[in-house]
Amino acid sequence: MSSKPHVIILGAGVTGLTSAVFLGEAGYEVTVVAAHVPGDNSIEYTSPWAGADWRAQGTPEQPMVCDWEVQTFDYWVEVMDRERLEPELPKSGVKMYDSYGYWDGPVTEVLWWSPHVPEFRVLSPLQEPLLSLNKSLPANGLIVQNAIAYRAMSLNVPQYLLYLQEKARLLGAEVIKARLPVDSGLQHAIATAEGHAIAKGRKRPDCFVNATGLGAGKLCADEAMYPIRGQTVLVKGEAIAIRTRSSDGYGAYCIPRPGAGQTILGGVKEVGSWSEAVDPATTSKILERCACIAPELLTGDGGGFEVISAQCGLRPARKGGPRVEKQVLSGKRIVHAYGHGGFGYQTSVGSARRVVDLVVESTSSSCESARL
Ligand SMILES: Cc1cc2nc3c(=O)[nH]c(=O)nc-3n(C[C@H](O)[C@H](O)[C@H](O)COP(=O)(O)OP(=O)(O)OC[C@H]3O[C@@H](n4cnc5c(N)ncnc54)[C@H](O)[C@@H]3O)c2cc1C
Structure with a gap:
């Protein structure tokens, strides 16, 4: 069993998968549990339906969103440059x-x-x-x-989602397709996700990332969604x-x-x-x-x-903007990453880097101090 800290990500949209890639690169063992994965089409899964292009939507009153948009732009330039120099790399579908x-x-x-x-x-x-x-x-x-x-x-969205999933898998991520219960609260949902991961031979998680998009409304009783x-x-x-x-x-x-x-x-x-x-x-x-x-x-x-x-x-x-923050719930460390509205692709890299920072903070502190 790996000695790396283990993070379970709920959700395999652009938010969850980009977080999976960045957490994998930061040295975490990652398991993704999601009802829908790249290749699926459902009204409950927003990511496949986007255009998607980079056209900033953050306003000066939302400096965090603006910063994430710039980070994502710069990262995609790097991705395109790398693909040009190394034609054997998997193609992201960014142009x-x-x-x-x-x-x-x-x-x-x-x-x-x-x-x-x-x-x-x-x-x-x-x-x-x-x-x-x-x-x-x-x-x-x-x-x-x-x-x-x-x-x-602009992104070839179906291709980009498969690219992210493949990149995460090459970094050791396991992607499990499973629907988590929503009516009994987030605590029950993460316990169910943990059960799926352990059944696949993964170890107990050190942290969860909640990237369930609109699903987070019910899962977290978040009325702002x-x-x-x-x-x-x-x-x-x-x-x-x-x-x-x-x-x-x-x-x-x-x-x-x-x-x-x-x-x-x-x-x-x-x-x-x-x-x-x-x-x-x-x-x-x-x-x-x-x-x-x-x-x-x-x-x-x-x-x-x-x-x-x-x-x-x-x-x-989400009223008030995306929720990217940490929480401790009955001793379980959770980082929320949802509510990215109409800018989930163009903020995905900045958002994922913030998720990594919060996971690092969460896993390096005790549950008691992380609660503060
Ligand atoms: C028409 C349209 C055009 C758009 N154009 C752009 C654009 O040009 N640029 C841009 O940046 N953005 C654009 N967007 C927005 C972008 O698509 C979203 O912000 C982004 O896809 C949200 O991704 P997500 O990963 O947060 O959520 P989602 O893609 O919805 O993923 C949620 C994940 O959580 C899982 N999940 C939820 N509930 C459960 C549960 N109970 N159990 C298990 N799994 C669960 C789902 O199965 C899924 O895997 C557009 C969106 C639309 C609809």
Whole structure:
């Protein structure tokens, strides 16, 4: 049996798996226990449904989120550089693209992150691609009044989750697929997870990480958790750029899926909705709103998109921001890592490093002092 301290992670989304990789690299034995693992699709498992691109969402009032976003950006640059230098490495599915942000009105966010991304610039109305975009819009409708350009990443999300899982396994992690009970509280759930790990020959854990996404709402009776529903449409063709447009009362985005010859279209954010049913009217609106920002993908019959599928995911949002903190519950050390809303990928590295710090603090103190 390994002499390393053992951590059981509940959850195999991007939060749990990135934590598994960083804990493995920090010298911990890791066991992941999750109802859904990479390759599974379920409304209870948000990670496979994301676009996902790096587009900072942290505000100056959330310095921790902003810091995690910058850390993740820099880490992904390193991942891409390593893959270029060592072509035999497993492919992460992370790729840098030209990225454009469009507003039909004033810029509605603080662009604090502009110094951190390459080639950031504000576009004048006479610059491409803004000039052509505005020419293509209906004469009697809204036009784009403000635009920025920069370079940022998009992820092939299914590939990235498998990549993280494989990386964690190569570091010695065991991934166990099992649903944990939620109705009898977190204490019972972690005891059940411990039972699964011991049945697989792992030793008693020194610490748990709770990365159960929206599931944490019930598991921890955390009333601050709520869903932000997103509906997306997967279409044929890899868009040449990432684009986001904020218009009058709605958003639209187009995110290429690296290496898959596909693109995710979306922009829907329905706060508080738990519905997993795809709404055909919403699908039509997404296609209509995205047509002008991704014209190179209009290769279908009648000049429309070639639709592969439409789907929904629930962003695990939390009032007050993500909960990444330690707790001692009946003598068990727990580090919580959930509530990453619509930015779970782009904060994943900073969040995982914080998890490692908290696990180190927890496991190097007695339960009594960790409680403080
Ligand atoms: C449409 C859409 C677009 C998005 N776009 C972006 C983007 O561009 N950039 C970005 O950074 N983020 C984006 N996001 C957000 C991102 O997808 C989420 O923040 C992230 O996936 C959350 O990951 P997680 O690991 O915390 O949760 P999840 O992926 O939901 O994982 C939770 C894990 O916990 C497990 N679990 C839960 N309850 C139990 C239980 N009782 N027993 C056992 N296991 C349990 C689940 O099985 C799963 O393994 C988007 C999300 C959506 C829906």
